[in-house]
Amino acid sequence: MNWSWLPNALTVGRILAVPPLVFLLLTEQYPLALAVAIFAGLSDLVDGWLARRFDWQSRFGSLADPAADKLLMMASYLTLAWLTYLPWWLVALVIFRDLVIVIGGWVYHRWFERLEAQPTQLSRFNTFAQVFLMWYVLIYLAGFPLPPEGQVGLEWMVVVLGVATLVQYVWLWSLKAAAISRRRRETS
Numbered sequence: 001m002n003w004s005w006l007p008n009a010l011t012v013g014r015i016l017a018v019p020p021l022v023f024l025l026l027t028e029q030y031p032l033a034l035a036v037a038i039f040a041g042l043s044d045l046v047d048g049w050l051a052r053r054f055d056w057q058s059r060f061g062s063l064a065d066p067a068a069d070k071l072l073m074m075a076s077y078l079t080l081a082w083l084t085y086l087p088w089w090l091v092a093l094v095i096f097r098d099l100v101i102v103i104g105g106w107v108y109h110r111w112f113e114r115l116e117a118q119p120t121q122l123s124r125f126n127t128f129a130q131v132f133l134m135w136y137v138l139i140y141l142a143g144f145p146l147p148p149e150g151q152v153g154l155e156w157m158v159v160v161l162g163v164a165t166l167v168q169y170v171w172l173w174s175l176k177a178a179a180i181s182r183r184r185r186e187t188s
Contacts, residue, residue: 004056010047011061014040014068018075025079030141037138040072041131066119069127070098076134085137090155094130097166108173112180122168126161133158 017040024033047065051057077094080086109115119127133154140146 004054004058007047007051007056008058008061008064010043010050011064011068014043014047015064015071018071021072022075022079025076025083030138031143034135034138034142037076037134041135044069044131062116062118070102073127073130073134074098077130080134080137085141086133087155090158093159093162097162100166101169104170104173108177112177120165120168120172122161123165126158126165129154129157129161 017036021033021036021040024030024036044065047061051061074095077086077091081088081091105115133151136146136151136154140151
């Protein structure tokens with residue numbers, strides 16, 4: 001039996017988990033929200049591992065996986081800010097970073113060459129930090145005693161990594177775009 005569909009199914013499952021997660025947060029069902037968030041985070045790790053380990057990578061997966069991550073992060077961060085558990089300035093920074101990367105990727109794809117969505121190691125660490133911050137807040141809301149300093153430290157880690165990865169992507173894509181422009185001028 002061919003199981004190559006499994007990573008994409010996990011990605012779709014992560015997308016489908018977003019509405020229940022938001023509903024559970026808004027209705028203050030924090031232990032269940034934590035369970036959904038942990039499922040979503042672990043499914044992201046498993047689908048990526050399966051895709052790499054068994055060479056089950058696909059164009060759909062390369063685009064849907066980061067989109068699922070962003071949808072989950074946006075929805076949970078916006079909801080947690082709405083409920084006053086995350087600062088709005090942090091959510092604005094996370095959204096701004098993602099918008100710049102998505103728009104930059106679209107411009108690069110449109111004007112230079114097909115964009116292969118391959119996150120950098122630093123960007124993977126940024127995603128992990130964002131997920132871990134969400135889990136930390138949800139663990140606290142679910143009734144587990146955690147120090148507030150831990151959340152503040154994680155928030156600043158998300159800020160530093162967000163800015164660093166934004167600069168990294170702009171720098172890398174700018175260098176690649178400049179090289180392509182140079183080649184086009186030389187061949188015309």
